[in-house]
Amino acid sequence: MAFSVASTFLSLRNPHRPSSATSSFAPQLARKFQVLHLPLRDKGVSLLGLNRKRSVQVKASMAETAKSDKNIVGVFEKEELPVALAKYVADLSDKFTKERGSFTVVLSGGSLIKCLGKLLEPPYADSIEWSKWHVFWVDERVVPKDHEDSNYKLAYDGFLSKVPILPGNVYAINDALSAEGAADDYETCLRHLVKNGVLAVSSVSGFPKFDLMLLGMGPDGHVASLFPGHALVKENQKWVTFIKDSPKPPPERITFTFPVINSSAYIAMVITGAGKADAVHTALGDSKNSEKLPVELVSPEGELKWFLDKGAASKL
Ligand SMILES: O=C(O)[C@H](O)[C@@H](O)[C@H](O)[C@H](O)COP(=O)(O)O
Structure with missing residues (x-):
């Protein structure tokens, strides 16, 4: 196989006790939207004490868009979001390892990796079947794996190096290739x-x-690396493609395409910071924009859940 597999062995970090898992959400937001609790048991939803009649309506068909189902798990204080996210990920890990014997997890870059921190602590660090995890990236910058801009490095340093995931189950890009070559190579890896x-x-x-x-x-x-107004947003054949003119540096990246993203069984949109408030409002608010933002095109076959902090939700 040409694709590159990260060759590291991973060990458990000394964990701390988790803080209590109470989520908080703005009352006005709770009234406006269905604020949902973790839905893994029945694939429907359970509501955090809100309007029960409306919760039935929220048992949305799998293909509903983010805008119409508004499946906001919660609007959290910064330190509480990782607690809820850890439970969500751990429940899914349990479900898929039992059902399929493996769990395919796709990471992105940015602050997400820090948000996964609670998985490194009890009870998750010891209870998750890490050996069943297969880890991928929804997008990656075409830089060496030890480069500061590498999403692999970010995830490895902050998460993967601290849990016993099998090195052969971590699917980093082949950083010896061009952007085009790395995208082809990653798609070949997925096909395999x-x-x-x-x-x-x-x-x-x-x-x-x-x-x-x-x-x-x-x-x-x-x-991912699907930017507003960019032609790649419309790619509907390839599984993995490349970009050489990313508006956000570095310019060269590979990225999953929307058909792959939207074929997912579960997607968690993890969004923090007031700088995202306008885009969150566009995606989840009542406004009608003519050209949809990439985030509005996230509409999986399966379940889409939003994990927001107060800053990100501040314009809802
Ligand atoms: O490749 C990239 O440029 C980043 O990975 C990017 O796509 C990131 O996921 C979002 O910008 C959210 O990042 P933050 O959560 O850090 O804001």
């Missing part, structure tokens, strides 16, 4: 994993179906 049965395929779209994608969003509404 589909053949092996590690990676599922959507019976609806024919594209690979990851168990969980953990997505961040930029202040401009970009997700």
